Amino acid sequence: MKLDFPRYTERLGTVSIHAVQRIYELDSGKSKGFQSSHQTVRKFDYDEISNIMHDLAIVIPIKNEKLKLLEGVLSGIPNECLVIIVSNSSRSPVDRFAMESEAVRQLSRFMDKRMIIVHQQDSGLAEVFKKTGYDSILDSEGNIRSGKAEGMIIGLLAAKMYHKDYVGFIDSDNYVPGAVNEYVKIFAAGFGMSTTPYCNVRVSWVFKPKVRNNALQFSKWGRVSEITNRNLNALLAAITGFETEVIKTGNAGEHALSMPLAECLHYTSGYSIETRELIDILEKFGGLMPSEYPQIVDKGVEIFQIETRNPHFHEDKGMAHLNEMLEASLATIFGSKICTPDLKKALQDQLKQMTKKRIDYSKKYHMLEPINAIHMPEFEKGVREKANTFLRIGLR
Numbered sequence: 001m002k003l004d005f006p007r008y009t010e011r012l013g014t015v016s017i018h019a020v021q022r023i024y025e026l027d028s029g030k031s032k033g034f035q036s037s038h039q040t041v042r043k044f045d046y047d048e049i050s051n052i053m054h055d056l057a058i059v060i061p062i063k064n065e066k067l068k069l070l071e072g073v074l075s076g077i078p079n080e081c082l083v084i085i086v087s088n089s090s091r092s093p094v095d096r097f098a099m100e101s102e103a104v105r106q107l108s109r110f111m112d113k114r115m116i117i118v119h120q121q122d123s124g125l126a127e128v129f130k131k132t133g134y135d136s137i138l139d140s141e142g143n144i145r146s147g148k149a150e151g152m153i154i155g156l157l158a159a160k161m162y163h164k165d166y167v168g169f170i171d172s173d174n175y176v177p178g179a180v181n182e183y184v185k186i187f188a189a190g191f192g193m194s195t196t197p198y199c200n201v202r203v204s205w206v207f208k209p210k211v212r213n214n215a216l217q218f219s220k221w222g223r224v225s226e227i228t229n230r231n232l233n234a235l236l237a238a239i240t241g242f243e244t245e246v247i248k249t250g251n252a253g254e255h256a257l258s259m260p261l262a263e264c265l266h267y268t269s270g271y272s273i274e275t276r277e278l279i280d281i282l283e284k285f286g287g288l289m290p291s292e293y294p295q296i297v298d299k300g301v302e303i304f305q306i307e308t309r310n311p312h313f314h315e316d317k318g319m320a321h322l323n324e325m326l327e328a329s330l331a332t333i334f335g336s337k338i339c340t341p342d343l344k345k346a347l348q349d350q351l352k353q354m355t356k357k358r359i360d361y362s363k364k365y366h367m368l369e370p371i372n373a374i375h376m377p378e379f380e381k382g383v384r385e386k387a388n389t390f391l392r393i394g395l396r
């Protein structure tokens, strides 16, 4: 892969937010280095990408998606990666999780992949969370909460069980296996470029095509992304005093974290997680509030935003769903401790216009505690003994 070095960086405290980087070649061949004296472009050869992917787990959250799509997504993930599927699909009247597990098991025979599949509503797993004191993922009845973020936390923990250094998240409703393959390589390239162990790689889609008047329209930004990014940039501008457009990936559903960073972050539920991830990094390491992690402050955090070559085609889930996502993103910025009073007021107005009522967002999008609070040997033992749906394929 050949891509830009970051051309421009906004720095906030110890956090470097790199502007969007372009890919020049998805595959730049096997040989190392550049023949010419280009210093603006970074080349990764096969081995370099492959070595990083060995330490990378890909978490796929899934809730009632078409099996054909899941199959395509799995086919796009390079074989070096550990695949972790966290399902919140319905178990009755049709047991969709059983169908997913069967399909994954059958495919694994041909793909020879190392995979884990687990169900989010596994009552044994809920017990393990209770026992290890990780209550923030449980509801008042002691069940694991629904939501994409909650599924991602389970995936993070499975990756930690297998000592992975990096974790990437890829949605299961993607129509293009080649795009999935590119996302994984983008994650690897981002980690390969990072100069610190604390790194976040966010995918910026080159196009998100829509069908209009029976023709494909290659639109660049959806409404949700546009509004989220504008408000995140307004937050940076309010803090630094300089307007900026650096953030283009506030809602990036495809993103990756190095484990030492991932395990320190607070997350919020459902679809607010991608925006929260960014806000949390700024809160903890942006120099505006004291940090509990001097070792991270010392080394710094890097955020990469890398633009794909493949367009993004996924399931269309309708307008109400998009509004839900926008509300979650705006509420996350509104709820941040580093949000300035003027921006808070502007966000409150936008939210009120959307929902027509006042909502207590700290309750609606509840906080999930950092996973570094969990004692891993106890968690692992509990999973082995109690989590009946936790299936390991090609793994011990």
Ligand code: GDD
Pocket (backbone or CB within 6 Å): 061, 062, 063, 064, 065, 086, 087, 088, 120, 146, 147, 148, 151, 152, 170, 171, 172, 173, 251, 252, 253, 254, 271, 274, 314, 315, 317, 321, 325
């Ligand atoms: N485990 C689990 N649990 N998975 C879930 C849940 C859940 O409760 N809810 C949804 N998922 C899965 C879906 O099956 C899909 O694979 C993925 O999470 C994303 O959900 P979608 O419903 O397809 O979301 P979207 O396409 O509208 O939004 C995606 O892209 C946005 C950026 O445009 C998401 O990734 C958003 O988080 C992201 O901001």
Ligand code: MG
Pocket (backbone or CB within 6 Å): 171, 173, 314, 315
């Ligand atoms: Mg989707």
